[in-house]
Amino acid sequence: ILNVEQSPQSLHVQEGDSTNFTCSFPSSNFYALHWYRWETAKSPEALFVMTLNGDEKKKGRISATLNTKEGYSYLYIKGSQPEDSATYLCASSGGSYIPTFGRGTSLIVHP
Amino acid sequence: DSGVTQTPKHLITATGQRVTLRCSPRSGDLSVYWYQQSLDQGLQFLIQYYNGEERAKGNILERFSAQQFPDLHSELNLSSLELGDSALYFCASSVDDSSTDTQYFGPGTRLTVL
Numbered sequence A: 001i002l003n004v005e006q007s008p009q010s011l012h013v014q015e016g017d018s019t020n021f022t023c024s025f026p027s028s029n030f031y032a033l034h035w036y037r038w039e040t041a042k043s044p045e046a047l048f049v050m051t052l053n054g055d056e057k058k059k060g061r062i063s064a065t066l067n068t069k070e071g072y073s074y075l076y077i078k079g080s081q082p083e084d085s086a087t088y089l090c091a092s093s094g095g096s097y098i099p100t101f102g103r104g105t106s107l108i109v110h111p
Numbered sequence B: 001d002s003g004v005t006q007t008p009k010h011l012i013t014a015t016g017q018r019v020t021l022r023c024s025p026r027s028g029d030l031s032v033y034w035y036q037q038s039l040d041q042g043l044q045f046l047i048q049y050y051n052g053e054e055r056a057k058g059n060i061l062e063r064f065s066a067q068q069f070p071d072l073h074s075e076l077n078l079s080s081l082e083l084g085d086s087a088l089y090f091c092a093s094s095v096d097d098s099s100t101d102t103q104y105f106g107p108g109t110r111l112t113v114l
Helices: none
Strands: A003-007 A010-014 A019-024 A030-038 A045-048 A054-061 A062-067 A072-077 A088-094 A099-101 A105-110 B005-007 B010-011 B020-022 B031-037 B042-048 B051-059 B064-068 B074-078 B085-094 B109-112
Touching: A003 A088, A010 A019, A019 A088, A019 A105, A030 A072, A045 A054, A045 A062, A072 A088, A099 B042, B005 B085, B010 B020, B020 B085, B020 B109, B031 B074, B042 B064, B042 B074, B074 B085
Parallel strands: A010 A105, B010 B109
Antiparallel strands: A003 A019, A019 A072, A030 A045, A030 A088, A054 A062, A062 A072, A088 A099, A088 A105, B005 B020, B020 B074, B031 B042, B031 B085, B042 B051, B064 B074, B085 B109
8 A cells, every 4th residue: 555545435324323433544654653633624533553563542432443464454444423414534754754645435414 | 712822814826925923822822833734734833932942853844944933922923825824733732842732723814815
């Protein structure tokens, strides 16, 4: 994988559903993986920074895992709420420290 | 509110012109990053400054330049503007220059080139 890829591109779920999405990144020369939440008409807001293989981070109903050997990270949202509707971005940094962003996963939670 | 401020919020200008976007980082943050978000592209890293010095450079055009001043605010200068430069420009700041630092994004400047 040369670029950072996120899937799915968009996701519609019902309130209360749990959901997850994927960020794939180059596993060679990996340094850090960032997750951001980006609401419409606002600016990206940092959720997690992850660096170590096997890292797990949690903030409320949102959690993330990291596998640096195979180059992927999962973001999980438990019991989705309408206020979770946003685009979730991931960004990977290698040795050059330059962050490469994925195109994001757009989540819409229907009441 | 992240504590990062950007001015102006909106800017409309013509092709061939030059504009300056301004960013003030959060109090205590030494690093400033500039990003471009255009319709057909994801968020693109342009350049990073740390304590007044250029630290990392991304896909920044030669027509674009930036600097960070002694008071740590930063300016992004865009010259010889083209229609394709229309985009949302974000500034972010972090405490240090490590890629593991949390970045705090400003509200962005929307540039429209007519």
